[in-house]
Amino acid sequence: METESSSRKLMEADSAKSPGCGRRGRRICLCASAAVLGLGLLLLILGLTVFKARRPTTRVDSVALDDLDFSLDLARLRVAVNVTLALGLTVHNPNRVGFKYRNGTALLRHRGNDIGEVPVPAGRIGARDTRSLNLTLALMADRIVSDSAMFNDFVSGTLPIQAYVKLSGKVRIVFSIHVATYTTCDVDVMLRNQTLSNLKCHYRTKL
Numbered sequence: 001m002e003t004e005s006s007s008r009k010l011m012e013a014d015s016a017k018s019p020g021c022g023r024r025g026r027r028i029c030l031c032a033s034a035a036v037l038g039l040g041l042l043l044l045i046l047g048l049t050v051f052k053a054r055r056p057t058t059r060v061d062s063v064a065l066d067d068l069d070f071s072l073d074l075a076r077l078r079v080a081v082n083v084t085l086a087l088g089l090t091v092h093n094p095n096r097v098g099f100k101y102r103n104g105t106a107l108l109r110h111r112g113n114d115i116g117e118v119p120v121p122a123g124r125i126g127a128r129d130t131r132s133l134n135l136t137l138a139l140m141a142d143r144i145v146s147d148s149a150m151f152n153d154f155v156s157g158t159l160p161i162q163a164y165v166k167l168s169g170k171v172r173i174v175f176s177i178h179v180a181t182y183t184t185c186d187v188d189v190m191l192r193n194q195t196l197s198n199l200k201c202h203y204r205t206k207l
């Protein structure tokens with residue numbers, strides 16, 4: 001009998017103490033969570049406005065044929081060719097901080113095959129600044145020595161080529177944010193009069 005009642009008393013005492021912090025504790029809890037919420041909201045607003053990372057934009061200003069020499073070897077169905085394409089790009093960085101990009105490569109492609117490349121040296125574009133890049137893409141003759149699709153295009157008189165430029169780097173706003181821009185231009189080289197036509201450029205940015 002006695003032991004039962006004393007254990008009940010113990011339980012009552014426990015339940016009286018247990019509702020956490022009590023009234024004062026609850027007020028502190030409320031204040032702390034309001035402060036955390038407020039700080040979170042402030043950071044969210046700053047993140048969405050001042051510190052928001054924006055996508056750099058790329059524009060192709062010029063594509064020109066610098067050099068085109070070719071000779072067809074009809075007996076062996078081969079073509080000996082030198083082609084150089086000059087590409088002028090401008091990259092705009094809309095962020096309030098600089099955009100730093102790493103060493104990269106620009107590629108010249110023909111029907112999905114890489115036929116030439118040129119290094120794009122690492123650089124930095126200042127806050128809200130624009131930078132122009134002039135790239136000279138030369139075809140590497142050894143890669144196409146026995147390419148029958150290339151030979152067929154030379155016989156037909158139109159050589160479709162593609163220039164591909166990727167710039168990848170980061171924008172540092174509180175954290176480093178990875179940014180990459182991809183530029184692809186398709187163009188037809190009219191072999192008879194050595195002109196370019198059907199230039200189409202596509203731009204893509206990844207944040």
Ligand SMILES: *[C@@H]1O[C@H](CO)[C@@H](O)[C@H](O)[C@H]1NC(C)=O
Pocket residue numbers: 069070071080081082
């Ligand atoms: C391409 O250029 C190389 C070296 O610059 C030269 O030896 C070759 O004859 C050229 N080919 C054509 C088809 O002009």
Ligand SMILES: *[C@@H]1O[C@H](CO)[C@@H](O)[C@H](O)[C@H]1NC(C)=O
Pocket residue numbers: 103119121122
């Ligand atoms: C970038 O390329 C340059 C020369 O083209 C080289 O000196 C430098 O070390 C390279 N940087 C990186 C990070 O690979």
Ligand SMILES: *[C@@H]1O[C@H](CO)[C@@H](O)[C@H](O)[C@H]1NC(C)=O
Pocket residue numbers: 088132133134
């Ligand atoms: C690229 O070429 C254009 C015109 O051809 C010139 O105005 C510009 O300064 C060049 N940019 C660089 C970085 O050499």
Ligand SMILES: *[C@@H]1O[C@H](CO)[C@@H](O)[C@H](O)[C@H]1NC(C)=O
Pocket residue numbers: 157190192193195
């Ligand atoms: C070059 O030739 C193509 C057809 O092969 C023609 O459509 C184009 O107008 C010509 N361009 C010039 C500048 O003569």
